Amino acid sequence: MTVDTRNAFATDLLAWFDRHGRHDLPWQHPRDAYRVWLSEVMLQQTQVTTVIPYFLRFVGTLPTLRDLAAADEDTVLALWSGLGYYRRARFLHRAAQICVEQHQGELPRDFDALAALPGIGRSTAGAILAQAHGLRFPILDGNVKRVLTRYHGIHGHPGQSAVEKVLWQHADAHTPDERVADYTQAIMDLGATLCVRSRPLCSGCPLAAGCVAHRDGLTAQLPSAKPSKAIPTRSTVMLVLRDANKRVLLERRGPQGVWSGLWSLPEATDHDGAWRAAQQLARIDDAQALAPFIHVFSHYRLQVEPLLFDDATAHRAIADNPSLRWCDTGEIAALGLPAPVRSLLQSLQGIMQ
DNA sequence: AAGCCGGGGTA
DNA sequence: TACCCAGGCTT
Structure with a gap:
């Protein structure tokens, strides 16, 4: 039995990705670990269209990890200015210096060492290893959460720890052994272009046949909204x-x-x-x-x-x-x-x- | 588990 | 207006 028949989810998704995925994002060409890392951190809670000009300016000024490590913090913050969540920039800067001091000037390829760096959690570490090195690690960002809550019909806010735990299990189970970099990009592309928050385009979705929310007419209810509270x-x-x-x-x-x-x-x-x-x-x-x-x-x-x-x-x-x-x-x-x-x-x- | 941390896009 | 977005860290 081939991998493909055991994992129709990944196979169908990859076939869709080859024809309809995003293949021209700035951090894909060239796709080295530093650029993938920078893009992943910039993309934390921030949309692609917002990130692109910041990414281009950043790598234009600081093209390598060693350039970043050697820069002063004001330069890094100025490059980040307007992007928000400024702690990300300081973590990025500090992590680059740690890489120079402890990892020969490169991002570690070991998951635990990578996730130990400031600003790199489980999902970002997985994304870097999968995209830059083709290693089999799952990711769980907003796109993947949306796709998986709908596909499996999972109720409850994805930010809730019990829901998140289930989502990580599904994310891991769907991740294939081959073409991990493409798969990781594919599931994010699906979430960003078809399985969008409102009015998803299910008619073009390669996963619609197995999707619980599509079957039951629940795409508007999933993922469950966060309980609202008044803000001061x-x-x-x-x-x-x-x-x-x-x-x-x-x-x-x-x-x-x-x-x-x-x-x-x-x-x-x-x-x-x-x-x-x-x-x-x-x-x-x-x-x-x-x-x-x-x-x-x-x-x-x-x-x-x-x-x-x-x-x-x-x-x-x-x-x-x-x-x-x-x-x-x-x-x-x-x-x-x-x-x-x-x-x-x-x-x-x-x-x- | 909940709070904190930006700014922009969208319905 | 309210919610969401390629999350992670702190308490």
Whole structure:
């Protein structure tokens, strides 16, 4: 008996992949371990179309693992700026340095050693070994979870540990011995192009004949939605201190909390605090309230009230503080800033020149 | 097990 | 508006 007849799931999927899969993604040509790793990390909770320009810019600046390991963190964060989940960039950077120090400058091919690196969990380690080296390891990302919950008719939110455990078992059972790299790409492509979240295109699906959700008309119910809960709204005042040369005072955020390590604006909890903070930082005489906006995170809303202090005169004391710096437009462009802060500063520049 | 961590796309 | 997305780490 051949492998093919025992595993119709993989056989049918691979036949579909040869004709309809994605074969021209940037990290597929060339497909080395460094590029696969970088793409997998960028793609964590982030869609392909978003990642592609970041990936191209990143490998254009840092083409090899050793280049990444030798880069300074500000460069890495600037390349990541706007992509979100910035801890991924720091883990990537640290993992590259570990590879140089402990693995001869290459990603380890051993699963446990690979998964021990920061930012590489079970699924990402499996994806790297399967795609870069053709080794038989399952993956379980959002695409695979969607395909498998439908194919096997599995109810319950996939983020729930009991459901996830079952999904890993199915993922492993379906993974073939041959063509593992193509299979891994194939099941993700199926999830990304046919077995999509809403209105899946079952008529073109190579797995429809064995799919429980398709048979029972449950494709709209699976995968089960996450139980919803109300999210809180927090508020902050962002200080835009601008000197006579139109340079803006940026502050590097601390190691904890959102946007950690990124360059952002000084903040205060309210307007009184903002005045006190501004007077600590510079000589200022008046403030102008800018248009407030709300930035939405997955776990809370952040209401931002920007306050503009123009013609500020820097206190000499802050020149010695490495986490504070006055930046012109060019310097801002080269730093890692949270997307809404970058957007705020750009709109300010556009309106007030 | 649940919370935390971004930003963009979509219905 | 609410949810989801090529998840992993921390508590």
